[in-house]
Amino acid sequence: MTTLTTAGAPAPARSKGVRHAPHTRKARRKAAWIGLLAWIVGIVFCVPALWMLLTSFHSEPDAATNPPSIAAPLTLSGYKVFFGAGGGASPWPPLINSALSSVLSTALVLALALPAAYALSIKRVRKWTDVMFFFLSTKMLPVVAGLLPVYLFAKNTGLLDNVWLLVILYTSMNLPIAVWMMQSFLADVPVSIIEAAQVDGARLPTVLLRVVAPVAAPGIAATSLICFIFSWNELLFARVLTGVRAETAPVFLTGFVTSQGLFLAQLCAASVVVSLPVLAAGFAAQDKLVQGLSLGAVK
């Protein structure tokens, strides 16, 4: 899959920005129309999300009118109710559980994936491509297929409703992605600087932390952000394996599934708050998002 970038013609020149300059007035007008079209399409596509943001700042009665009240006065009441002002359950424990399970699993993923990627791209093990595809194949194993044994194991060892169980599972869920991504990022680290460090007598952990990590820092950062997003979003494991104590934010959100009455502003506020870390991580990783999501295949 990593051949993608070299596929096509041998000349790697990118066409970005090499497009025809709009010489004529006709061409310029055409370009303006395309820009306008793109803006309209982009806004229409994003309307549900923009509407969610707007509704989160409306009062409950204004949020539930038909036709919609676009110009209704803005208020923070939806957010206040979500954070427990209405006497409902506080969202803080689930948010903290989500943060804990996502951050800890991402740290564990990095600790496991960095040395593995080193052995798959710098000092290559034999049959390294087979190993890579083994990692990828575990990603194709549907989560549901392993859910019951994991549940039974957790039940018998008293690990049900424990954030650490989620940390372990999210690590296994993201490890293949991280290994693929880091393999592609580490392949760009010049071998000469690693050899130089080894000649100076540096051992592997030192080489990884002092030489490889700084050079591959942008790639490692993107990997972490993408692993964070996937852990934060996960619902099925969290739903089945947690209860009151280790409940995560997505599980908390499922409390809205059967809601009735006036709750739209609160729901939108909740969705905005819970999605905020993912949006922030996604926008921060935007240039490397494609490479990450395509497991390093597209650069």
Place this chain on the structure above:
Amino acid sequence: MSAPVTTRSLPPADASRTARRGGRAPGGGARAWATRAPLMPALLFLIAVTQLPFVATLVISLFDWNSLAPGKRHFHGLSNYATVFTDSDMRDSVFTTILLTVTVVVASVVIGLLLALLLDRKFFGRGIVRTLLITPFLLVPVSAALLWKHVLYNPEYGLLNGAWSWVAGLFGDHTPAQPDWISNMPLTAVEIALVWQWTPFMMLILLAGLQSRPAETLEAARLDGAGPWQMFRFLTLPHLRRYLELGILLGSINVVQNFDAVFTITAGGLGTANLPYTIYETFYQAHEYGLASAAGVVVVIGTIIIATFALRVVSSLFTEEAGRA
């Protein structure tokens, strides 16, 4: 498990990479282990956490085991598998899964391609439009599903009907149709929500593909008088082939496993229960452990088939096209 599927797109061992192997004796004792050592923690961790449970699932799938009647647990051979394929609920959910996956992946690839073609042009504020288009993908899947279920589809105060009554009101119609979207078209409702979330993913991959087209070839074709459609058909599409394959493959693997949208929007009702949801229900609510495991094994096999076909079909299609061209 699916290594044979994907190995045909293995990265070639180009010169610089082969050089990296250095002078290691094949299978050479301590040195080889020193090379392997950094890999081992990740490999062993992954085998323990992902492969062992699956083996357990295989074993459990051969038992008649309902946790509500623990005394009756016994070996049952392949009859759970027979149930998966004869029980109408299970069979329906197999079809629902296929329909849902194919619809969502095809629709999001087509829309994603159109959006990518649009974004490949230069225009004012391209970065902002790109960000707007990515946003749906960066919402937590449960929030996105809740957004569609309550805020958009709701028949009384949802945005779809609300916007429609506003538009109808402008034309003097004060009793506009207010359909109950989820009840009228439950599976389509789930599909639309998923297409909305997956289109940006396809767009990003295809846009990267478009931007890696060699400029010289495009220029040469333009000078030779190729029209926009010819350039798209004979240059862009063949170049995008691998990117399309990749998008379809990764999209299918993810959508076939979808749980969040089905669980949130319809709770598996009205004929929208796909296999992941049905398995969840069989095990979590009906406590039929053996049956749930057999269905889990079926999903795994289905995923392998999809991964194989997605690659083979798309690749043969394009080879055919290229042959005709």
